[in-house]
Amino acid sequence: MYIFLGLPPTDPEGNVVEDEFGKGFSIRRSVATFKIKKQEMEEPSRKKLLPEPLQPPFVQPPYTLVMEITGILVKPEWTIKNGWRFKKRPGVDYFLQAVGPPLFETVVYTSETGMNAVPVIHSLDQQGHVMYKLYRDATWYDGKDHVKDLSYLNRDLNKVIMIDCKSKSVKLQRNNAFVLKEWDGDENDTALFDLASFLQTLAHSKIEDVRTVLEYYMQFDDPIAKFRENQLLLQEEQERQRQEQEKPKQKSPFDFAKSFRKR
Template sequence: MVAMANVSRRCVRISSIIIPGLRPSHSRKCCAYSCKKFNGTTFSLTRRYSSLSAPHSPSAKNIEDSIDVKKISNPLVPPVSPGDEDHEEQKRRDSSWKAMKYSFIAFGATFGILGSYMVYELGKPKRDENGNTVEDEFSQMPLIQQFFSRMLKEVNYYKRMIREPSREKLLPDPVPYPYIQPPYTLVLELTDVLVHPDWTYKTGWRFKKRPGVDQFLEQVAPPLFEVVVFTAEPGMTVFPILDALDPNGYIMYRLVRDATHFVDGHHVKDLDCLNRDLRKVIVIDWNGESLKFHPRNMLRLPRWKGNDDDQTLVALGTFLRTIAAEKVEDVREVLEYYQQYPNPVEAFREKQRKLLDQLEAKEKQLKDQPPTANWWTPVFLKPRSS
């Protein structure tokens, strides 16, 4: 027994040297289970001894500590000092700053080359068909000042071309007699008034025609109205749509984005460039920002969302024909009155319905009223006295 105890102690020492970080109880367990092969009695004694010193189940903190100890005490991983970590971080920062510096240099060089080319192209003097230099107001200036002055002039020209309408008169002059000039000008927005754009992954962009648009265009066609489509959409989008929407040619003129005035991020329809009497101009639109210069000429409709049960254009055609039939001198007075309603067309329809009810009630009253005797009777209709 004493000999086996000495063997056990030697196993504890050996295991502690080979496996650092393990407690003696672990080494005793290892020694006890290794002695099981030689003697069962020895196993029972050492088992009792190891059970007395067996540790409890390790907690999460003990596991983390043991992992850290293994990482630190691993002879295959060289130790890292705080100075080495700072050195590596500084190297990464230096490489990032160097890449950013080269990027800025490349960007600056590209911008400088493009800027110099733009100054040269926009600032060089004009030449005639023979290649001779054309004199202008900048020809007497120094060379560099000439180039910069011409460049600023060209930049301002392109800026005006984007912001202002492309021409002073958007429509031609009214035709004289005996040609027929419609008395009123009807300006229509295309998007969400006549058609509704719709996009899907399967079909892409498609434009849905509003219910009743064919009958509406026929109602307001010349000679009652001069129909104009005025929209902020580009012409390459508008013209194919109008070709399919108006095969009969009821729309006389088409004005697109280049005819608008760009103000505060909005394309505004400037009616002063329309070359028409504003007392006779009616604009149908849903966006108040597009007509901020002339809000009195606007009949604002609710925006059409593409629903199939819409009947707005039917009532709108009746409303416009009523204005033409009454020969209103200044349409802005009528439009201002209906602007107080959220839906002017529905308000007009409701007033029309009430007027018809009043007329029917009056006719019914006249029919139900008994005829009155006439106090005057012609002489030749009086009965003869005997």
């Protein structure tokens, strides 16, 4: 490899081109080229992973939702007959429709390679709710994990929510992350319905900094269960207030006296 990396560059016709290391093989060129290749593999492929926000007359959704697909929307399974396949999680179609524009700018940001992820995303999102797709080349590789760096998104982090099932993948902006348990393949799972309800509630509340909400829920082992509990308490309180408003107002003795004097 060092010999190959140390060879001088050539033009389209195959002629050797002289660079700062000369025309022949160079150990220094080999080292420099290796560092460049290593950097390309470890760092995101570009400084701005998303284009500039949409400008009027187009409508830019107020929040950006970044989500992993593996463990969140699908589960990889392997069989001798079919090899590797991705099992679709219950509620995927509803979830993508519910959190798509205009509430959220939806972005798939996956640790999968483009070769693996493209057909999966195409199969899941045939209606085109996902606005952008980012693959493994858009992550940092720290030697063990592919880490997602939201600072490369070209978006205000106050308005960015990242859905994942691996804490290590979101460690750079942990306060922006909503980490769920990895889907185990249960056909009766309802987490995506609850997650859609949570995200819709957050968006309709017009939260200025989503990190304050995410920090609160991520202190619990099951944030979705805590959200369901809070929603139930809210519904009970709203029902109590409604019943209070519908109660007939009881007249006091003073009211009766006033009406008697009027007669």
